[in-house]
Amino acid sequence: MRHTLISIACMLLCLCAPLKAKEKVIDRPPFCVRNTTSIEVSKVVLSDTATVLHIYAKYHPKFWIKIASSSYLKDNNGETYPLRSGIGITPDREFWMPESGEAEFQLVFPPLLANATSVNFSEGSEVEQGFSIWGIQLKSKKLPELELPEGATVHPVDKNLELPQPVSQYGTATVKGKLLDYHPGMTKKIRFILLDPIKSYTEFEANVGEDGSFSTTLPVCGTTPAICASFGSPIYFYAEPGKTSELFINQRELSRLQSKFHQNAKPYGPRVYINGPLQEIAQELSTHSFHTNLTETAMEKEDLASFKTAVLETFAQKEKQLEALPICRATRELLHFELDFNCYNALMQAPSMLTQQYVEKNKLDREAGYKYFEKLMQSKPADYAPTNLLKSLNNARLTQAPSYCLGIIYASAIKDLLAKEWGTDKGVFFDTGRAAKLYRSINEFVPLTAEQTAALDSLPAAYKQLLTEANNHLLQTIEANKKKTGFNINEVGEVSNEDLFASIISKFRGKPLLVDFWATWCGPCRMANKAMKPMKEQLKDKDIVYLYITGETSPLETWKNMIPDIHGEHIRLTNEQWAYLNEHFQIKGVPTYFIIDREGNIKFKQTGFPGVDKMKEELLKVTD
Structure with missing residues (x-):
C-alpha cells in the first residue's frame, strides 16, 4: 500500500510539473499610459487556462473603488478577452479601501493567444470615467519607441538667458x-x-x-x-x-x-x-520639479515662534537647492520669486494652519477653534511676515512668475504699507491690483460705476480694454437675465430659528429635494452648479426640487444677477439665520449638500462637491 501511495504521488508530481512549466509570470510589467493613479498592474500571470492581472490599488482610506464586470483586455492584434471574475474583489460591487489606503486584488480573464505581445485593460466605454491602462507589455521590459511628431524637440538653453520684459x-x-x-x-x-x-x-x-x-x-x-x-x-x-x-x-x-x-x-x-x-x-x-512648500516641518510645531523658525530654516535649505539647479538665470529668478512669496504666504497663514491642526488633533468644535485662532492672532507680532519678501512685486518682469497672481491677492491688503516702504504707489503692482479689484467686481455681477469707468483711463491700455470688454459683456448678461425663467426667489417669512429649516422645506414636502448651501463668492460652488446642469436635465422627469440657500455674505445684487442661470428655488438668509443653520447642522463650509426624501428625512449630507456621478446616485435613491 505504501508503495502504491508513493507511486501515485510521483505520478501527480509528474502531471503538475508540465502544467507549472506553462505558467508565465511577468513581474511589474511596463505600460505606456493609464488614465488613473488608483490602480496599477503589479504582475501578470499567463497560463493555458487564464490570464490573471494582479492589481495594486491606492486610493483614499475608507473610500471605495469599483471594477466593472464589463472590463476586458484587448491585445495588440485586436483580440478581446472579457473579465471572468475577481479574486479579492467582486465586479460591480464597492471595494472599500483599508485604513492604509493600499490594497491588492486579482482580475481573471481568458488565456491570451500565443502571439499577444501587449494588452490594454479597460472597464469599457459605457463606464463613465472608467479605469484604463494601455500598452501593458508581456514579452519585453522596454516600451516600443515613442514616435515624436515634427516640432517635438528639446530646446537648448543659454544658462545666461535673462528674463525679458513681458508683452x-x-x-x-x-x-x-x-x-x-x-x-x-x-x-x-x-x-x-x-x-x-x-x-x-x-x-x-x-x-x-x-x-x-x-x-x-x-x-x-x-x-x-x-x-x-x-x-x-x-x-x-x-x-x-x-x-x-x-x-x-x-x-x-x-x-x-x-x-x-x-x-x-x-x-x-x-x-x-x-x-x-x-x-x-x-x-x-x-x-525641474522644484517644490516651494515650506511647512513640512513647521506643521509639527504648536506655537507661532517655533513655526516661523521652522519655515525660515526650510526656506534657507530651499535657497541652496535652488542655486544648485542646472537652470538658466531667468528661470532661477522666477523660482526665487516663488520661494519668497511662498515664505511670506506660509507665515501669513500660520495662525489658520496651526488652528486647523489643533482643532483636528483635539477634536474641538468650531467655537473652540475660533478662540484658539484669536489667541494666536493676538500673540502674532506685527512684523511676523517680513514684507521684504514681497520686494519683487513691483517688478514688471516678475508678473511672469506663476504665483504672481496670488501675490496680487495676498498683498493687496497691505498696499499702502508697501507704497510707504517702496517710496512710490506707482508701478505694475499697483496698476494690476486696481485692475484686479475692478475685475472681481465685474465677476461678482456688479457693473462698474461711472466713476470706476472713468478711472480706467489711468490704467495701461491692455488692462482698460480687458475691463471694458468684461463690463460690457456683464451689462448684456444682466439685460438678458431679465427675460430668463426657471428660477424662483422664496421668502422665509416670520419664523423662529428653531423652526427655520422645517419651514423652508415644508413647501416641497412630497418631492425629492437637493439642498445646496452655497455662496456667490465660492468658486467650487459655482463650478459644481455648472457641472450639475446636464444631470438636472437628465433627471427632469424625476420631480426633484433643487433648493439653493445662501446668506448675506453673498451680496444681494450679485446674488440676484447670478441665480437666473441656476435653475431651482432660491433663498437668501440673514446672517443670524445662516449662522444658526450652520451650527445646528454642523455645516463645515460651502458647498454643503443635503438630499431629502419625500417625507422630509435627510438621507445624504456632504461638504464639498462629491461629483456628478455620486450626486446622481444618491438622488436616484430617493426618487424611487
Missing part, C-alpha cells in the same frame, strides 16, 4: 498641441489654468481629437503664465496675444512618474515638448 497687449492667444501615445477611449478634454494677475486662476478646456490633438484660443492681457492641469504634476507654458503655444505632452513619462513600480526607472524623455513664448523657461519649469 503688455490685450489680444487672443492660441494654445494647441497633441497628447502622445493617444488611444481611443482616452480623455476627450484637456484642462488648462491661466495664471492671470488680473483674473487670478481662470480655467479653460480644449477638446481632444481622435488623434490626440487639441487647439483653443483665449483672451490674454500680455505674456501670461499658464499650466496644463490634467496630469497630476503641472505642465507650465506661457500664453501671449497673437502667438501660438504648442505642447506635445508625453503621457508615458507622466504615467511613469506617478507609478509605484516604475517611478525610479529611466525616464521616457521630457514630460512635455514646448514651442512658443518663453519656451526655454517653460521647458525648465516643467522639467
Whole structure:
C-alpha cells in the first residue's frame, strides 16, 4: 500500500510539473499610459487556462473603488478577452479601501493567444470615467519607441538667458498641441489654468481629437503664465496675444512618474515638448520639479515662534537647492520669486494652519477653534511676515512668475504699507491690483460705476480694454437675465430659528429635494452648479426640487444677477439665520449638500462637491 501511495504521488508530481512549466509570470510589467493613479498592474500571470492581472490599488482610506464586470483586455492584434471574475474583489460591487489606503486584488480573464505581445485593460466605454491602462507589455521590459511628431524637440538653453520684459497687449492667444501615445477611449478634454494677475486662476478646456490633438484660443492681457492641469504634476507654458503655444505632452513619462513600480526607472524623455513664448523657461519649469512648500516641518510645531523658525530654516535649505539647479538665470529668478512669496504666504497663514491642526488633533468644535485662532492672532507680532519678501512685486518682469497672481491677492491688503516702504504707489503692482479689484467686481455681477469707468483711463491700455470688454459683456448678461425663467426667489417669512429649516422645506414636502448651501463668492460652488446642469436635465422627469440657500455674505445684487442661470428655488438668509443653520447642522463650509426624501428625512449630507456621478446616485435613491 505504501508503495502504491508513493507511486501515485510521483505520478501527480509528474502531471503538475508540465502544467507549472506553462505558467508565465511577468513581474511589474511596463505600460505606456493609464488614465488613473488608483490602480496599477503589479504582475501578470499567463497560463493555458487564464490570464490573471494582479492589481495594486491606492486610493483614499475608507473610500471605495469599483471594477466593472464589463472590463476586458484587448491585445495588440485586436483580440478581446472579457473579465471572468475577481479574486479579492467582486465586479460591480464597492471595494472599500483599508485604513492604509493600499490594497491588492486579482482580475481573471481568458488565456491570451500565443502571439499577444501587449494588452490594454479597460472597464469599457459605457463606464463613465472608467479605469484604463494601455500598452501593458508581456514579452519585453522596454516600451516600443515613442514616435515624436515634427516640432517635438528639446530646446537648448543659454544658462545666461535673462528674463525679458513681458508683452503688455490685450489680444487672443492660441494654445494647441497633441497628447502622445493617444488611444481611443482616452480623455476627450484637456484642462488648462491661466495664471492671470488680473483674473487670478481662470480655467479653460480644449477638446481632444481622435488623434490626440487639441487647439483653443483665449483672451490674454500680455505674456501670461499658464499650466496644463490634467496630469497630476503641472505642465507650465506661457500664453501671449497673437502667438501660438504648442505642447506635445508625453503621457508615458507622466504615467511613469506617478507609478509605484516604475517611478525610479529611466525616464521616457521630457514630460512635455514646448514651442512658443518663453519656451526655454517653460521647458525648465516643467522639467525641474522644484517644490516651494515650506511647512513640512513647521506643521509639527504648536506655537507661532517655533513655526516661523521652522519655515525660515526650510526656506534657507530651499535657497541652496535652488542655486544648485542646472537652470538658466531667468528661470532661477522666477523660482526665487516663488520661494519668497511662498515664505511670506506660509507665515501669513500660520495662525489658520496651526488652528486647523489643533482643532483636528483635539477634536474641538468650531467655537473652540475660533478662540484658539484669536489667541494666536493676538500673540502674532506685527512684523511676523517680513514684507521684504514681497520686494519683487513691483517688478514688471516678475508678473511672469506663476504665483504672481496670488501675490496680487495676498498683498493687496497691505498696499499702502508697501507704497510707504517702496517710496512710490506707482508701478505694475499697483496698476494690476486696481485692475484686479475692478475685475472681481465685474465677476461678482456688479457693473462698474461711472466713476470706476472713468478711472480706467489711468490704467495701461491692455488692462482698460480687458475691463471694458468684461463690463460690457456683464451689462448684456444682466439685460438678458431679465427675460430668463426657471428660477424662483422664496421668502422665509416670520419664523423662529428653531423652526427655520422645517419651514423652508415644508413647501416641497412630497418631492425629492437637493439642498445646496452655497455662496456667490465660492468658486467650487459655482463650478459644481455648472457641472450639475446636464444631470438636472437628465433627471427632469424625476420631480426633484433643487433648493439653493445662501446668506448675506453673498451680496444681494450679485446674488440676484447670478441665480437666473441656476435653475431651482432660491433663498437668501440673514446672517443670524445662516449662522444658526450652520451650527445646528454642523455645516463645515460651502458647498454643503443635503438630499431629502419625500417625507422630509435627510438621507445624504456632504461638504464639498462629491461629483456628478455620486450626486446622481444618491438622488436616484430617493426618487424611487
